[in-house]
Amino acid sequence: MGWFLEHAWLIPVIPGVAFALIILFGKRMPRGGSEIGIASMIAALVLAGGAAYQWINRVDSSHEEVTPVLSRWEWFRIGDLRVSIGSHIDGLAVVMLVLVAFISTLVQIYSTEYVRGDRRYTHYFASITLFSAGMLTMVLAPNMVQLLLGWEIMGLCSFMLIGHWWEEKANSEAALKAFWTVRVGDMGLLVGIAMLLAIFNTLEIGKINELAAAGDFESKNLLMWAAVALFIACIGKSGQFPLHTWLPDAMAGPTPVSSLLHSSTMVVGGVFLVARIYPVFHIGLDMNIAGQRFNLVAVIGGITVLIAAALAFVQNDIKKVLAYSTVSQLGYMMMGLGVGAWTAAVFHIFTHAFFKCCLFLCAGSVAHTGSHHSFDMKKDMGGLRKRMPITFAAWIVSTAALCGIPFVSGFFSKDEIIDSAKYNDYKIFYVVGIIGAFMTTAYMTRATYLTFFGKPRGGAEHFAHELEHEHKTSRDSSWHITVPLVILGVLALVSGYLNAAPFKWHWFEHWTESSIGLPFGEGTFALPHPPEFSWSAAAPGLLLVAAGFGISLWLCRALFGSETSRLRGLTQRNPLLGAGHKFLVNKYYLDALYEKVIVRGIAYPISKAAYWTNQHILDGIVNTVGKTGRRTGDLVYKYIDQGLVDGAVNASGTTATSAGGALQPVQSGKVSMYGALLFGAAAVGGLVLVLVNT
Amino acid sequence: MLINQFLVLGAVLFCIGVYGVIVRKNAVLVLMSIELILNSVNINLLAFDRLNGGNDGAVFALYIIAVAAAEVGVGLAMVLLIFRNRKTISLDDLSEMKG
Numbered sequence: 001m002g003w004f005l006e007h008a009w010l011i012p013v014i015p016g017v018a019f020a021l022i023i024l025f026g027k028r029m030p031r032g033g034s035e036i037g038i039a040s041m042i043a044a045l046v047l048a049g050g051a052a053y054q055w056i057n058r059v060d061s062s063h064e065e066v067t068p069v070l071s072r073w074e075w076f077r078i079g080d081l082r083v084s085i086g087s088h089i090d091g092l093a094v095v096m097l098v099l100v101a102f103i104s105t106l107v108q109i110y111s112t113e114y115v116r117g118d119r120r121y122t123h124y125f126a127s128i129t130l131f132s133a134g135m136l137t138m139v140l141a142p143n144m145v146q147l148l149l150g151w152e153i154m155g156l157c158s159f160m161l162i163g164h165w166w167e168e169k170a171n172s173e174a175a176l177k178a179f180w181t182v183r184v185g186d187m188g189l190l191v192g193i194a195m196l197l198a199i200f201n202t203l204e205i206g207k208i209n210e211l212a213a214a215g216d217f218e219s220k221n222l223l224m225w226a227a228v229a230l231f232i233a234c235i236g237k238s239g240q241f242p243l244h245t246w247l248p249d250a251m252a253g254p255t256p257v258s259s260l261l262h263s264s265t266m267v268v269g270g271v272f273l274v275a276r277i278y279p280v281f282h283i284g285l286d287m288n289i290a291g292q293r294f295n296l297v298a299v300i301g302g303i304t305v306l307i308a309a310a311l312a313f314v315q316n317d318i319k320k321v322l323a324y325s326t327v328s329q330l331g332y333m334m335m336g337l338g339v340g341a342w343t344a345a346v347f348h349i350f351t352h353a354f355f356k357c358c359l360f361l362c363a364g365s366v367a368h369t370g371s372h373h374s375f376d377m378k379k380d381m382g383g384l385r386k387r388m389p390i391t392f393a394a395w396i397v398s399t400a401a402l403c404g405i406p407f408v409s410g411f412f413s414k415d416e417i418i419d420s421a422k423y424n425d426y427k428i429f430y431v432v433g434i435i436g437a438f439m440t441t442a443y444m445t446r447a448t449y450l451t452f453f454g455k456p457r458g459g460a461e462h463f464a465h466e467l468e469h470e471h472k473t474s475r476d477s478s479w480h481i482t483v484p485l486v487i488l489g490v491l492a493l494v495s496g497y498l499n500a501a502p503f504k505w506h507w508f509e510h511w512t513e514s515s516i517g518l519p520f521g522e523g524t525f526a527l528p529h530p531p532e533f534s535w536s537a538a539a540p541g542l543l544l545v546a547a548g549f550g551i552s553l554w555l556c557r558a559l560f561g562s563e564t565s566r567l568r569g570l571t572q573r574n575p576l577l578g579a580g581h582k583f584l585v586n587k588y589y590l591d592a593l594y595e596k597v598i599v600r601g602i603a604y605p606i607s608k609a610a611y612w613t614n615q616h617i618l619d620g621i622v623n624t625v626g627k628t629g630r631r632t633g634d635l636v637y638k639y640i641d642q643g644l645v646d647g648a649v650n651a652s653g654t655t656a657t658s659a660g661g662a663l664q665p666v667q668s669g670k671v672s673m674y675g676a677l678l679f680g681a682a683a684v685g686g687l688v689l690v691l692v693n694t
Numbered sequence: 695m696l697i698n699q700f701l702v703l704g705a706v707l708f709c710i711g712v713y714g715v716i717v718r719k720n721a722v723l724v725l726m727s728i729e730l731i732l733n734s735v736n737i738n739l740l741a742f743d744r745l746n747g748g749n750d751g752a753v754f755a756l757y758i759i760a761v762a763a764a765e766v767g768v769g770l771a772m773v774l775l776i777f778r779n780r781k782t783i784s785l786d787d788l789s790e791m792k793g
Contacts, residue, residue: 076752668789669788670789671788672717672718672719676716679712679715
């Protein structure tokens with residue numbers, strides 16, 4: 001079985017314990033607790049690496065179906081329902097464990113330089129360690145409840161990290177927005193889990209997959225609603241249309257956080273959930289409308305690919321370009337899962353993590369060294385190519401991977417998704433895929449041009465002058481930053497060869513696909529096998545990528561390269577283009593829709609209706625009652641009160657006054673004193689109860 | 695059955711909570727202390743639930759968790775409003791109830 005596979009539950013436990021240690025002792029440590037965080041992530045990485053090694057051995061040495069390795073303990077029990085906690089290790093879990101531990105380690109090393117001297121340095125490392133622990137808890141969850149636990153830990157930590165610099169109002173608002181938008185989706189997760197329990201009578205992920213794949217459920221309709229509820233959670237977490245609005249705002253956090261959030265954790269959570277209980281989504285969301293069979297996951301993914309890529313064109317903030325690019329790539333993953341290319345989508349998670357993490361860290365490196373902590377490409381960057389050579393090299397390699405240039409990692413994963421869309425009868429999504437690739441190349445060319453080419457502007461110009469003073473041609477960031485960049489850059493280059501279809505290398509597929517419980521074989525919902533790779537099938541996409549590069553480069557040179565271009569200010573002169581530009585800059589008015597229309601639309605009528613009820617109905621009743629009461633009162637006053645009661649009342653009044661005077665000091669207005677009295681009274685009451693009962 | 699240990703844990707948590715409610719000046723910390731008290735009750739409920747082998751205690755505990763969540767929601771909203779109006783959440787400054 002293997003020691004590492006059976007003890008995989010240690011992997012999230014170590015960072016979890018490290019979190020507690022950092023909170024308790026971090027401030028007294030010589031490096032403010034960062035050493036505990038890094039050590040715990042390295043330990044987790046070693047364990048994850050061991051687990052991966054033993055898992056590969058297990059798959060290679062087995063001739064039959066490989067079973068997942070489970071180790072579980074009872075967590076709690078309600079009636080007959082026993083919920084366990086532990087680890088469920090299969091191909092998918094192993095991939096994610098290695099990925100999360102690896103990226104977290106690099107990001108933490110990078111952070112030691114990037115947030116050096118920050119006022120909440122220790123808290124930063126505590127949150128980011130707990131964040132990794134949450135993701136690790138989620139990826140090896142044996143049941144839906146542990147998955148929910150990890151999911152929520154991540155939600156909380158993302159709130160803390162995005163709002164790390166909460167003194168600025170925009171940052172704390174971004175943190176709140178991220179938290180609440182994801183929460184909208186989280187309701188779906190709770191409802192979905194409850195429905196899964198109702199349908200399958202179990203919460204174990206392995207069993208759910210098995211039962212769903214075997215078609216062992218009563219009504220497909222119910223399964224569809226469960227899948228819809230769960231998918232809403234995935235949309236929220238993974239920033240899919242229409243809940244993607246929180247992701248770009250989440251850039252308010254420190255750059256290493258964005259990098260971790262956007263590569264291997266948090267946003268991948270939604271895609272991971274779809275991949276984890278894939279049969280539920282594959283069968284549940286299989287729609288049949290107007291004779292056309294399709295999967296809802298693919299539709300949402302496809303829409304996201306295009307709308308997010310379009311938004312990336314109008315951003316001036318380099319991190320926001322990358323953020324929308326992440327949204328778009330997550331769309332690819334969802335699309336891949338939707339069209340039935342499970343392995344390709346999971347492989348895209350794997351390769352995307354390396355190059356997107358690298359791109360974010362490059363952006364951070366530029367801001368940290370080259371542009372005086374500004375992320376504005378138009379104002380403070382430009383011409384950094386020769387001045388920051390390592391960052392530039394890592395950026396170019398990762399950009400090539402993101403665009404899907406042949407023989408770089410992104411090509412192998414993205415091309416397989418697009419290819420599968422074509423062969424699995426999703427022709428429209430094939431077109432969406434290659435147009436998305438075109439747009440990706442175009443906006444990345446724009447970002448690269450603005451950041452690294454042309455004349456230095458603003459902060460970058462200042463940096464160039466500094467270099468001239470020091471008689472240097474280049475100065476890159478310190479090794480804490482460049483070493484992770486180089487490692488990630490190399491992986492962005494080579495990680496794709498684990499599953500390189502053009503060379504018929506399918507190790508990744510071989511190691512992950514078994515033991516998930518995917519519905520291969522015969523039947524209505526059977527998964528198609530991945531298509532054979534052919535260069536002729538990949539050609540249209542590659543041509544469009546080349547076209548995207550060419551057109552974008554030409555436009556960039558014309559727009560940003562010269563002062564007198566005819567193209568300058570085109571959006572101001574041409575009303576149609578101007579309207580389109582405005583539409584994109586305002587992010588399709590989705591934020592306005594959510595805040596002004598939906599929130600107000602719901603909140604205002606409710607308060608209006610409540611006010612109306614209050615004024616007309618309640619007041620009417622109260623007034624009538626009051627009038628009647630008054631008439632009665634007059635009569636009573638005349639005959640009974642004056643004559644009979646007054647004497648008694650006056651007597652009791654005097655008594656009450658004196659009692660009140662005596663008790664007045666007790667009413668001090670101090671809440672703590674009320675509390676003390678309350679508990680004192682309760683204690684006396686308890687004592688009396690004990691005495692009476694004995 | 696190790697019932698004693700659970701009850702002791704519950705009692706200790708309860709005492710910490712009561713201490714917090716009485717001593718702390720910060721409204722948020724007082725709310726947190728109230729949570730501690732509620733959870734000490736939960737521990738007792740679950741301990742007795744296990745001892746008697748039923749589900750009633752667990753169900754009660756779930757109810758308490760739900761109610762506590764609502765209570766904290768309302769409580770924090772009140773604290774927020776007080777903070778907006780007065781720029782402080784120190785309980786010592788809120789003594790309008792003085793008779």
